[in-house]
Amino acid sequence: MRPTISQLAAWNLAGLLQAAKVANENAVTLYDSLTDSSRAMDAAQEWRGQTRDAAWRRTNEEIEHAHEVRGLLVQFADEAADAHREFETARTYVLAQQSTARTAGCTVGDTGMVTHPDSGNTEAGVFQLNILAGLDEIERIDNSYGEQLRAIQADLAAIREGQQDIMFQGVPRDPDDVITQLAAMTADQRAAALSQLSPSDIRALVIANPDVMGNLNGVPFPIRIAANEINIRNAVQQEKHKPNPDQERINRLEGLLAPIDDPTKTDKVLGKSESDKKPELELVRTAGLSAADDAKLDRKFIMFRADEGTGHMIEMVGEFTSDTKGVGVYVPGTSTDLDGSASNQAAAWNLADQTKGPVFLYMEGDFPQDLGPSGAMNPQYAEDMAPKLVEFGKEVDREVGQRAPGTPVTYVGHSYGGSIVGTAEQQGLRADRILHASSAGTGVEDKAWNNPNPNVQRYSMTAPGDLIGAAQSAPRDTGLPSWLDLPGIPESNPHGGHPQGTDPDKMPGVTRLDTGYYGDYNGDGEQAVVFGPDGHGKYWDDPNSTAFRNIAGVIAGGEVHAYRERGIETDWVDIDLGDDGDLKDEVADLVAAQAAQQLGKKPYADPRVTDNAELGPRILAS
Template identity: 45%
Template sequence: MHDLATGDDTVTIGGGGQVTPADAINLLKGMDVGRRRDFLLSLSASDRERVIAADPTTIAGLDGIDFPSRFAASEITMRTEIVRLERAGNHRRADTLRSLLAQSENPSPDRTVRTPMGEDTDSERTFLYTGDKGNGHLIEMVGELNPDTRNVAVYVPGTGTRLETMSGNVTAARKLAAATDGPVFVFLDGDLPQKLGYEGLGEGAKKSWRSAVPWGLAGVVPTAVDGVNDSLRDSAADPRFAEEMAPRLVAFGKSLDTELSAVAPGATTTYVGHSYGGSVVGTAEQLGLRADRVVYASSAGTGVLEGGWHNPNPDVQRYSLTAPGDPIHYSQSLPDNPHGGDPDDTPGVTRLDTGYHGPDENGHRAPVEGLAGHGSYWNDPGSDAFGNIVKVIRGEMPTAYVDRGSDYPIAATVEDVLVPTTRFFSPPLAAAIDLADGDLNLPGPLRDIKLRLPGLG
């Protein structure tokens, strides 16, 4: 643990000038991302420690700072936060941060550390950033970044992910890092939705039918609509999480590019967005995320903003990967999907095969499909889906899409389901709305379905 800098401390900057650590941090905050790394590394090691210790939270959160300095600053911040949270009575979050500081299996076993007690296959976990806000934010590097690194991956998880539920995602990242022989950054610098959107529908239905008692059917429709709105609010259907998180991913990407150009020039970067995380990655691409490769893995869509991607790399390679029978196909195919286009059908995106799981004890390989196929491949490095992601990250030739059955668990499109259902419950209301504005009004954050009626386009 570093001693905190005092007001009397000074550090020497370029040209021999003397400033306080606080002044040095203010200088860093006012610089472009590209200059921060060089400025901090120009300080002596002892002066750099003083600057980090003066305000570790700021240093950890500044894009462009060299990663080892951010790792050190994040550890100080986390240990300080644990004490603060314990004093505030938030023992759950304190325990979560404490668990993050524990050693974990090194995904690069060839870099085993030899100790007097034998070989140590564990390593300290390294965090670029952690924040005790919202559902808990972090950026963790799994694996090692060094001059031999040839590929780097950034993994953005999906709905339900928060600080307390990160372990499964980190385990998947560790397997990915081992298979690609490159670091994987788990990106959670923002809040993700914590529900899918159906969770409150049952209670909404009960309220709607209770309202029918005093008011008749006239009370059912508005109450039911309110229930659906409440259930969809802040759910996976809501694009606002992607809108808020994507700019931070773009900023991190610039910081990562700066670090790679100094430590591992020539290393390629692949962004993998799973489920709602795909919507985050797609939105970041709309905002100018620079990437070499992108994988939309069981992705909700290609970006929540209007317009296409704006990627500084004109040669970016894009891939999608969605298992047959994965219910997210319904979201992808929803007309005017709030998360953007269907990545499996978007021009410029190559759809990959999800194939089969790794063999079981009897040598049987089950297909990656259905509800479980939405994410089961992350836990199975022997699966074809996981293997295809590995190939993309390593710059190898992945296996293209193979038709292994219907994408939809039920052979119906979204319009087949939504339009008749809506009209069944409120025929006069639905018809009036459709004829008035040419679309089917959907609740909450869902964009209305454009109808192709005579004279309406």
């Protein structure tokens, strides 16, 4: 519906927000009651016999039915709250334009037409364009959310007396039975079967078992996203019901439900603080975007399980648009977990912002949480996650084939994530581009890469003085004595599995890129060079750094800076030309740094570029 301005002014948007609040409160109350019922039945351990079995079956049926009702209430609350947010932004904008136009002496018609007594006045035309654009946005919001809310209401009415059968492969079937059958299929079979279902039947499957539907390969991403929204809300309630709930975990989970800025409609640009003149990032709206559009969107999770290991998830940041030039899959490194993944998600957002395409933050498994023998030195994490990444890659290819055929897919592995990506390539990961960013290695298995794409392009980058550089140079048997005790350099290198070597920077066919400088480098000598232990990952927090822009350039197929070796020194450490890739020299640099630290000094402070300060040559990643 396209309202008139007077109708818009009279809309009771507060009622929409109240409806969302009531639906969510009822969903929470229902969850609490279901949890109490389940606990009561579990506590009845001494009750035996047919009556107990019948009561148990009937109770489970009602609990299952009630969870389906709760899932629909959760969906209604979310859609109604989103509709309110978008409506409020657009309505405020339209009514403000109307008020400003009248103050300027214009007459504003109820349909948005604006005139001025002075025929030569140009303001009237501008106000009219703004108001009409706002009304267009309101009509879009109304049509979109109206359809979704009506569908949820219809689903609620349909399951009032219990779960309804759906048509599956030409036969009426119970949704739970269908999900059991889907789970036993291959991903390709599953995708084909779901493509034959109606939207209402698919919604019934999501409501019947969101945990399964949100985490099965072969299920289209929009369906998995809808299911995982319910799963996250369930995880919030589960945490709240624990004997000792973790409030930080609750806050983190609730944060996953909050809308974020849409990277396709906003940009982060480098500005200057007036107080200290330090560069800082600020968010700006994309040129030409109507102010009636709030430029927000819900977060999208392709996989989510809070109760597995350190918390597993795959988040899709950004959208497929007509401007999409590349799709990225970002695999982070050591210490990654659900509770501490905010910085990884920020990096994925910035990549989506710069590439104008979707970036998938891949956390479908446990990452090592420290640098010790049972942590980052343990190849088992890569062995466990690599096959999952291979299978998820097929899902990305399926989605790209439907949404943006021919768009290149890039896998970026940072630190231990590079070892995961390398191992996945050994196991058959298909990719158009691979980027090892400060990578732990080329794969933990003793075999070559096995990428089905013969034209895959591979890139790498490692900052000078990054501790992982020495680990990359170390062979499987380093020959180093255990008493040396250098961080990240064990007696054996478990990531030295590739028969052609362990250092992605030195691998044949891999193009090495420049890590460069922090900030928007302009050659004035004031930017800090990406260097030392901070150079391992700090550039991920600076979307204007050379290294970060190179990552975005590889994903989008744009210009990047090729590698240029630099000489860098501090008062304690001297990285000379030729040190890179020479294990003896790299170990000597680490020993010097360790000695300085034992004296209470900061060995990597105040670095000075002594050789080759300029950035590497520009090349095209395509």
